[in-house]
Structures are given as structure tokens and as C-alpha cells.
Amino acid sequence: MKNISRLEFIKTSGSALATASIAPLFSLGNSKKAASSDTVTIGLIGCRSMGFGDLVNALKVDGVTCHSLCDVDRTVLEEKGAEVEQMTGEKPVLYKDYRRMLEDDDLDAVIVGTPDHWHCLNTVHALEAGKHVYVEKPLANSIAEIDVIKKAASYHGKVVQVGQQQRSGKHWQKVVGIVQSGGIGKIRHVNIWGNFGYGSGPDKVKDTPVPEGVEYDMWLGPAPERPFNRNRFHGSWRFFWDYGGGLQTDWGAHLLDVALWAMNVDGPPLMVQSSGGIFSGQNKAIEMADTQTTTYNFENFNMVWQLNGGLETGPFNRNYGVSFVGNKGTLVADREGWEIIPEKSGDDSPVIEPVALQKAVGSNHEVHAANFIDCIRNGGQPNCPVEAGHLAAYYTHLGNISYRANKQLEWDEEGQLIHEETFSDFIKPEYRAPWTFPEV
Numbered sequence: 001m002k003n004i005s006r007l008e009f010i011k012t013s014g015s016a017l018a019t020a021s022i023a024p025l026f027s028l029g030n031s032k033k034a035a036s037s038d039t040v041t042i043g044l045i046g047c048r049s050m051g052f053g054d055l056v057n058a059l060k061v062d063g064v065t066c067h068s069l070c071d072v073d074r075t076v077l078e079e080k081g082a083e084v085e086q087m088t089g090e091k092p093v094l095y096k097d098y099r100r101m102l103e104d105d106d107l108d109a110v111i112v113g114t115p116d117h118w119h120c121l122n123t124v125h126a127l128e129a130g131k132h133v134y135v136e137k138p139l140a141n142s143i144a145e146i147d148v149i150k151k152a153a154s155y156h157g158k159v160v161q162v163g164q165q166q167r168s169g170k171h172w173q174k175v176v177g178i179v180q181s182g183g184i185g186k187i188r189h190v191n192i193w194g195n196f197g198y199g200s201g202p203d204k205v206k207d208t209p210v211p212e213g214v215e216y217d218m219w220l221g222p223a224p225e226r227p228f229n230r231n232r233f234h235g236s237w238r239f240f241w242d243y244g245g246g247l248q249t250d251w252g253a254h255l256l257d258v259a260l261w262a263m264n265v266d267g268p269p270l271m272v273q274s275s276g277g278i279f280s281g282q283n284k285a286i287e288m289a290d291t292q293t294t295t296y297n298f299e300n301f302n303m304v305w306q307l308n309g310g311l312e313t314g315p316f317n318r319n320y321g322v323s324f325v326g327n328k329g330t331l332v333a334d335r336e337g338w339e340i341i342p343e344k345s346g347d348d349s350p351v352i353e354p355v356a357l358q359k360a361v362g363s364n365h366e367v368h369a370a371n372f373i374d375c376i377r378n379g380g381q382p383n384c385p386v387e388a389g390h391l392a393a394y395y396t397h398l399g400n401i402s403y404r405a406n407k408q409l410e411w412d413e414e415g416q417l418i419h420e421e422t423f424s425d426f427i428k429p430e431y432r433a434p435w436t437f438p439e440v
């Protein structure tokens with residue numbers, strides 16, 4: 001990495017170096033085996049759950065090797081390092097500071113599996129360092145951050161795959177094809193729902209000392225300083241605004257993506273209105289609503305996204321899903337498959353043939369990871385390019401902004417959010433020093 005963008009990267013993140021320990025946790029001699037031209041070397045930032053799953057899927061592709069892992073929790077890092085060694089026979093280099101990982105010229109690509117508040121810095125810095133990026137959804141934790149990631153991706157011209165793996169799913173592609181080809185007639189309404197037991201937040205617990213081996217300041221990163229609380233940490237951080245957006249952005253990024261994709265949406269809606277609250281009656285550790293309905297109005301259809309944290313049942317006997325309501329029938333889909341329920345004509349006969357449940361086969365995750373590697377090797381647009389990740393995240397954030405500001409959002413004819421300044425607190429987070437908001 002001897003080019004200008006690397007120098008630029010060091011300059012922009014230099015102030016942070018003073019506070020963070022920069023050596024790899026365990027140096028295995030940073031000179032990993034020279035890669036063949038077809039080898040793709042991957043590093044993983046944020047190893048505990050989904051990121052590791054993404055790495056395992058990438059390693060299933062021939063010629064992909066795990067170069068390094070980075071995590072701020074030493075226990076996670078050591079455990080995952082041992083798992084990779086057992087799987088591949090090679091020890092990855094272990095880092096606790098992702099910026100040191102990005103300095104290695106032998107590294108081709110990174111997977112970003114950190115909590116949402118880190119996605120922007122991890123991704124932009126990786127692009128500046130010349131790496132391809134697979135970044136988990138939602139693209140980032142605010143509209144300003146997703147905007148800057150999109151700009152960085154276009155500026156640096158590297159492959160960016162966003163972890164909305166439905167885009168690689170054959171049955172989702174089929175669903176989108178049916179909707180777009182008019183198979184169920186003109187669509188007037190899209191209904192999206194997500195009812196998840198975990199979605200009302202974890203039980204409250206008291207603050208405690210930071211667990212042994214955790215670089216808590218580096219876990220917080222650009223987010224405000226807080227005492228350590230287990231609920232705000234591994235796995236359940238998404239219920240706190242500093243790090244995530246609750247079910248709205250968690251499952252919203254997946255399900256709204258499918259709806260926006262099928263309905264060919266590529267810009268803002270006419271209006272967004274979101275309301276809700278803690279209506280479950282539960283007293284959990286959660287800052288957002290456990291019950292929330294967001295309505296997006298378009299010129300020719302409405303889209304409604306409804307979530308109920310703490311529940312596990314829902315419409316069409318599915319706890320989550322998307323239904324496209326057309327003049328000829330309703331298409332219902334989730335990760336298990338899809339079906340069509342026909343409309344009835346005057347004599348009660350179906351307007352179109354019903355389609356019984358068509359079961360999904362295979363793993364969308366595996367295909368998605370393989371597609372990322374294929375784009376690195378052969379070029380081409382990934383199945384979920386940054387624009388699609390940006391759009392889905394944008395829509396999820398709009399819902400939370402409307403909910404938090406208790407206001408309806410509207411756009412003018414030029415597509416400009418009216419009274420945007422009113423929402424600025426929710427659009428761009430203030431980064432905690434020494435971290436600075438990236439400029440592209």
C-alpha cells in the first residue's frame with residue numbers, strides 16, 4: 001500500500017493511533033505465504049457471529065484463504081482464530097486494531113461484521129486502503145454514514161457487497177420476477193412484517209466492570225462513552241440508538257430491500273410516517289419501539305412495515321415476510337419460500353391459478369459470499385451493490401427518524417427532504433474524538 005490513498009488513510013486516522021495499541025495481538029510473522037494470482041485473501045473485522053459465518057462461507061470458495069482476523073474481544077479473537085486454524089490448517093494473523101490489518105499489502109478483501117456503528121469507518125478505511133469489502137447490513141447506522149460509504153465505494157472503485165443475501169437467493173429472484181412481470185397484476189400495496197421474540201430487547205441488567213480482554217474504548221469507537229453494560233454489548237447492542245436501529249433496521253434492511261427491489265424503487269418515497277412505542281407491556285432494556293408501524297407512500301402504491309418485538313406469530317402464519325398485494329392475487333414470501341393466493345372473480349372462481357408453497361433451496365449466504373469472490377476475480381456488479389445496500393438502509397432509517405422526531409417526512413418535487421434541518425440530529429451522528437467523520 002504505497003499509494004496516495006494509503007497516505008491519505010493514515011493521515012485521516014492518525015490521531016486515533018495515539019490512543020490505541022497497534023501491534024497484532026499475536027504476531028505470526030506478518031509475511032503470510034505469497035498468494036497465487038487467483039488466490040483471494042480475506043480478513044475479518046468483527047468475528048463473533050455473522051461476520052464469522054460470512055467468512056466460513058467465503059472460505060468454501062476454492063482459492064480463498066483467511067489472511068487475518070480482528071476483534072476487540074480477545075476471547076472471541078482467540079476462539080475464532082483457533083476455529084479458522086482447525087478448518088484451514090493455517091493460523092490467521094490476529095489483530096485488535098483493524099487499521100493495522102488494513103496496512104498489509106497481502107490482504108485483498110475484508111468482511112465487516114462489526115456492530116452497525118462501526119460499519120462506516122471500517123468500510124471507508126478499508127476502501128481507502130485498496131481493499132474490497134463485504135459489509136454486513138444495514139450498510140451503516142445513519143443516513144450520513146451510508147451516504148459517505150456510497151461515495152467512497154464509487155471513488156475507490158473496489159467491489160462492495162452488502163450482506164443483504166436475499167439478493168443472491170434464487171427464490172427471491174423468482175418472487176421479484178413475478179411481481180415485475182405483472183404475474184399478480186398491478187401492485188397497490190406491499191405489506192412487510194417482522195415479529196421476533198428477541199425484538200423487545202434483553203432483560204435489564206446492571207452496569208459491570210469491562211470484561212477481561214475487551215478493548216471497550218475500541219468497541220465504542222465513534223459512539224459516546226458509556227459505562228459497560230452487557231446489554232449494550234455483544235449481540236444486543238442493536239437495541240440502543242448509539243449502535244443500531246432495533247428491528248426496524250435489523251430485519252428492515254432485509255425485507256424492505258426485497259420490496260424496494262421488486263417495486264423498482266430507486267429514490268425517496270412521497271411520504272414516510274412511523275409511529276409506535278413500548279406497547280408489549282414488557283419492561284426490557286430497549287431504547288426504540290417494540291411495536292412500530294411505518295407507512296411509505298408512493299405515487300401508485302403504499303408500503304407498510306410493521307414490527308412486533310416479543311411476538312413469534314404473524315400474518316399468513318409467518319412471523320416475518322413480505323406480501324405483494326396485486327389486483328390478481330397476493331404473493332407471500334419469506335426465507336422458506338413463496339406462494340400465490342389468487343383474487344376471486346364475481347363467481348368466486350380464482351382470477352389466476354393459485355401457487356402452493358414453493359420451497360427455497362440452498363443457502364443464500366453461501367451464494368452471496370461466492371458472488372463477492374467472483375466479482376473480485378472477474379469484475380462485474382455484485383448481487384447486492386452499495387446502491388442497493390444504501391437504498392434499503394435509507395428506508396429503514398427514514399422510519400426511525402419519523403418515529404423519533406414524531407413527524408411525517410415529505411419530499412419536494414426535486415426529491416429533497418422538506419425541512420431536513422429539523423431531522424439533522426438523527427441524520428448524522430457526532431463522532432467521539434479521536435474518531436472523525438470520514439470525508440471522501
Ligand SMILES: NC(=O)c1ccc[n+]([C@@H]2O[C@H](COP(=O)([O-])OP(=O)(O)OC[C@H]3O[C@@H](n4cnc5c(N)ncnc54)[C@H](O)[C@@H]3O)[C@@H](O)[C@H]2O)c1
Nearest residue numbers: 046047048049050071072073113114136137163219234235
Ligand atoms: N446478513 C444477516 O442475515 C445478518 C444476521 C445477523 C447479523 N447481521 C449483521 O452483522 C453485523 C454483526 O452482528 P452480530 O450479530 O454478529 O454482532 P455481535 O455483537 O455478535 O458481533 C460483533 C463483533 O464485532 C466485534 N467488534 C466490535 N467493535 C469492533 C472493532 N472496532 N474492531 C473489531 N471488532 C469489533 C465485537 O467484539 C464482536 O465480536 C451487524 O451489522 C448485523 O446487523 C447480519
